Amino acid sequence: MxxxxxxxxxxxxxxxxxxxxxxxxxxxxxxxxxxxxxxxxxxxxxxxxxxREKIKALEHRIMDMVRHGNENMVISDRIHRWAKSLLLVQSTRALPATLVAELEREFMIPQVALKVWDVDARYAQDPFAQGVSEDAKSFASSLAQPYCGVVSGVEAVSWLPDPSTAMSIALIALRPGAVNGSGPAFGMLVLASPDPQRFQSGFATDFLERIAELASAALSRLRPR
Known part of the structure; x- marks a missing residue:
């Protein structure tokens, strides 16, 4: 037995x-x-x-959920105000500058740069449509999703007002019809910060993808019809 x-x-x-x-x-x-x-x-x-330990763990989880919920609400409100500012722009030529300025203000981003190509002939000589190499255009089209990381000799960094202070960047490709991840890009947004951790590799890009969709849709007004 x-x-x-x-x-x-x-x-x-x-x-x-x-x-x-x-x-x-x-x-x-x-x-x-x-x-x-x-x-x-x-x-x-x-x-x-x-x-008691289980209750304490649940309390911590609830507090985390509340905090994340509040943070998401703040981000949602900022995106709403930013999108509203784009809709209120009457001059198409003023749209790129407004987009950049409001993005910096609403999201407290130290530096933002924007370049758009393949635009209507009326805007071909504007600063936002100048100074982009074919390599930079190809690089933008290769981005399936926003890139976050440290500065590493990317041409787009030179578009910033003060490239030397950019310690981390986010690169956001802009595509016709606001389709993120496929098709050739017609522009690129550069977000930069002196904080190396602001746009670090592995950063969740959901928020940046919404920015890409809204910016692409707004800036489509610059393209030939």
Whole structure:
């Protein structure tokens, strides 16, 4: 006959929920080591400690959810105000400058640069349509999603007002129809910060993708019809 193992006992107790009802006196005599010291505590006290720990963990999770919810609401409000400012621009030629200025203001981004190409002939000589190499255009088209990371000899950094202070950047390709991730790009946004952690590699890009969609849709007014 095989000896009874701990697994046998555990299986029996798991399948006999009324065992401790029939032997209630055992609960009072069982003592465990407390995780908060070497003292022995009763099974009921240990269960109470475990319950308090679970409640505390749930409270932390709830607080995290509330904090993230508030942060998302703030971001949503800023995107709303930024999109509204783009809709209110009457002069198409003024749209790029307004887009950049409002992006800097609403999201407190130290530096923003914008270049747009393949524009209507009326805008071909404007500063926002000048100074972009074919390599930069190809690079923009190759971005399936916004790029975040450190500055590493990217041509687009030279579009910034003060490239030497850019320690981290986000590069956002702009595409016709606001389609992010496919098709040739017709422009690129550059966001830069002196903080190396502001746009770090691995950064969640959901927010930047919304920026790409809205900017692409707005700047489509500059393209030939």
């Amino acid at each position: 095989n000896p009874i193992t701990e697994d046998d006992i555990a299986n029996y107790l798991a399948n006999s929920p009324d065992f401790f009802e029939r032997h209630a006196e055992l609960l009072a005599s069982v003592h465990l080591t407390s995780p908060h010291g070497n003292r022995a505590v009763s099974l009921q006290e240990r269960q109470a400690e475990m319950l």
